[in-house]
Amino acid sequence: MTARGWFLFSLMGVVWGIPYLMIKVAVEDLSPSMVVFTRCALGAALLLPFALRQRGLTRTVRAHWKPMLAFAVIEIIGPWFTLTDAERHLSSSTAGLLIAGVPIVGVTLSRFFGDTETLGVRRVAGLALGLAGVAVLTVPHLTGGDARSLAEVLLTVLGYATAPLIAARHLKEVPSLHLTAPCLALAALVYAPAAAVTRPSELPAPSVLAALAGLGVICTAVAFVAFMELIKEAGPTRATVITYVNPAVAVAAGALFLDEPLTATVVAAFTLILAGSVLATAGPRRNAVPVPLAPGEQPLDPDADPRPDRDTARAR
Numbered sequence: 001m002t003a004r005g006w007f008l009f010s011l012m013g014v015v016w017g018i019p020y021l022m023i024k025v026a027v028e029d030l031s032p033s034m035v036v037f038t039r040c041a042l043g044a045a046l047l048l049p050f051a052l053r054q055r056g057l058t059r060t061v062r063a064h065w066k067p068m069l070a071f072a073v074i075e076i077i078g079p080w081f082t083l084t085d086a087e088r089h090l091s092s093s094t095a096g097l098l099i100a101g102v103p104i105v106g107v108t109l110s111r112f113f114g115d116t117e118t119l120g121v122r123r124v125a126g127l128a129l130g131l132a133g134v135a136v137l138t139v140p141h142l143t144g145g146d147a148r149s150l151a152e153v154l155l156t157v158l159g160y161a162t163a164p165l166i167a168a169r170h171l172k173e174v175p176s177l178h179l180t181a182p183c184l185a186l187a188a189l190v191y192a193p194a195a196a197v198t199r200p201s202e203l204p205a206p207s208v209l210a211a212l213a214g215l216g217v218i219c220t221a222v223a224f225v226a227f228m229e230l231i232k233e234a235g236p237t238r239a240t241v242i243t244y245v246n247p248a249v250a251v252a253a254g255a256l257f258l259d260e261p262l263t264a265t266v267v268a269a270f271t272l273i274l275a276g277s278v279l280a281t282a283g284p285r286r287n288a289v290p291v292p293l294a295p296g297e298q299p300l301d302p303d304a305d306p307r308p309d310r311d312t313a314r315a316r
Contacts, residue, residue, distance in 0.1 A: 042216025126279025
């Protein structure tokens with residue numbers, strides 16, 4: 001990837017490494033519908049003014065409304081509710097582990113979408129290393145959770161893996177703000193009635209308000225623009241590899257801010273995750289650039305004897 005691609009990849013690894021914790025905090029006092037509505041409404045409120053300033057927003061929506069609607073449903077409206085609802089019963093680490101399956105599902109689905117990205121041995125090995133690292137990091141800590149919650153996270157995985165493929169195939173020319181702002185506004189409208197019915201009777205705790213603000217501003221408005229740019233820069237399959245880095249970010253934050261132990265197992269998992277991310281996001285090897293032929297010179301026959309004949313050798 002380019003330097004810009006690596007910057008976006010690193011940014012997304014951090015920004016989408018923290019929402020699981022924020023969702024867990026928010027859903028303790030608020031309904032999933034309220035959390036999703038607030039997150040989408042904040043993101044839309046921040047992005048719509050910038051999208052309108054770019055001009056052509058209405059024209060873009062009219063021209064691409066079908067794939068934009070599909071993207072909104074598959075990436076936001078469905079997955080954000082199922083993930084939020086699942087975290088009422090699952091730990092954030094469990095959700096993070098299951099979401100890390102997105103690249104594997106994305107690689108599988110890309111075959112059905114006619115994806116032309118090269119998927120060689122190096123990238124397959126990177127995907128396998130990343131998954132192994134996430135397993136080493138989180139499997140020992142898996143606790144609780146019922147079948148419904150696990151199914152909800154798996155539906156989230158399917159949505160997260162499919163939406164980038166739709167964006168790369170049908171929305172690549174759409175400006176990031178023209179895509180994300182209307183999709184977030186639509187999602188907010190969809191969840192507004194349920195959020196109004198389940199709104200809290202009193203102001204939530206400061207920690208819940210901070211979690212909602214972080215979800216809306218950092219994990220939605222900033223993250224979505226960066227993610228769409230990452231898809232355009234690196235392709236949909238490589239873009240979803242950030243889900244390997246997210247659990248590692250959570251562990252690093254715990255060690256730095258909560259004094260959680262940084263064990264040899266955690267270090268090993270970090271190594272596998274980072275190595276897998278590098279390999280899985282590596283581009284195809286470039287072929288050698290052909291050397292221009294001199295006027296009148298004939299291209300070499302690959303099957304010919306490379307040794308010059310005696311007359312040619314003598315002439316040289």
